[in-house]
Amino acid sequence: MSDVREAAVTGIGLLTPGGVTADATWTTLCRGRGLARTDPVLAGLPVDISCRIEDLDAEAALGRRLARRLDRSTHLVLLAARQAVADAKLDPAVWRAPRVGVVLGSGGNSLATYQREFDLLGRGQHHLVSPTALTRSVPSMIAAEVALDLTAQGPNFTVASACSSGATALAVARQLIVAGACDIVLAGAGESGRDRMGATCFTQLKALSGRTADPERASRPFDAARDGFVLSEGAAVLVLEHPDHARRRGAHVRALLRGAASTCDAHHPVAPHPEGAGAEQAMRDALADAGCAPRDIGHVNAHGTSTPAGDTA
Structure with missing residues (x-):
């Protein structure tokens, strides 16, 4: 057991409706404007607005074969993980792969994948169901796909604790480092909540903002007239590192995760x-x-x- 009680944050990867990098997202946030707008995917539903990432060509970023095998949530997580590793100035070709873990959070996996494939099955078109539907739908696969892409051979799993799944992933990743099980852990979360079933369920729960005529003013936390949130998508991955490991390689430490x-x-x-x-x-x-x-x-x-x-x- 290590006597270290903290994990160093040495890399950040971020894709949000505000931008596809951490810097771009921060710049957008500082403008203080809402990003919600009418979403064609949700057309015809009582609540048809979302916040979405624009101008992201998954096939160009990941290659056509990989992009088609994965769903939107995994596209985002994979790109965020690559960003984080690059930001930390790490090279997967030379790192000690068995000492690199991946812990990612997922609140709901991909309902869009389930909906599409079950529609085919319900119409009797079982022969059209994709064989990759199974691997896309298994929650642990978002962590597994990152490990495959970056050759991370340490502990690998997904945690699910609803809206706190990403925070839980960071806490678990820190534990792996404190316990001495890993030198590096890629930790974070990703989700693409823009699907018709999810929108319908949240509407039935009366959890979504109904400001469809004025989407830029939808979702006003702590406002007296608040009426719910807006569906969105995004991914964030941090490189958490043992402080000694980060020190030895001269890494820039952005923050320390000391408690959870x-x-x-x-x-x-x-x-x-x-x-x-x-x-x-x-x-x-x-x-x-x-x-x-x-x-x-x-x-x-x-x-x-x-x-x-x-x-x-």
Whole structure:
């Protein structure tokens, strides 16, 4: 067991509706404008708006064969992972592959894949069902595809904890480094939530913003008139590294992940505890794990869902 309690962040990969790099996304965020707009994929549904990544040619970025084998969520994660590795100035051709892990979060996998293939099956066209539908639909495959692409032969798995899946992946990745099981772990999450079944289910739950006539003002967390969130897509992957490993190779350390914690409200299938009890306990436990006090915190990234129940909690 290592006596190290933190993981160094040495690389960042990011694709969002705000841009297909971290810098581009930050520039867009600083403009302070909404990115939601009418989505042709959702045409005819009660809520037909989303935030989507434009001008991304997956076939050009990944090659036609690989792009066609994978679904949209995996396209995004794979490109984010490549970005993160390049940003960290790591070379998969020479790294110690058995010491490189991949831990990725997935909240719902690809409902679009299920819908398309089940439609074929329901019409009696079983002979048209893609043999890759199985590998596209297995949640663990987003991590496996990154490992295949970058030759990472260490621990490899996907975690699912709904909207906190990416944060959970970072926490688990840190544990692998602290335990001495890995020198490097690629950790993060990706999702493409722009599918008709997901949009329908969230609409039935009354979780989506209904501002379809004014999409740029949809999803207003903590606003008195908030009415829900907007479906979106994106991926973020960080390179987490053992501090000694990063030091030996002269890596630029962007941040240190010092503490993490997880709790469960055990309150309701989808609604948070009305007083945010589970979230509060997780934050207190994470601070304790990091050896920090509340006064040490300079930024809080809120889970602002723009729903009355979520924002109140």
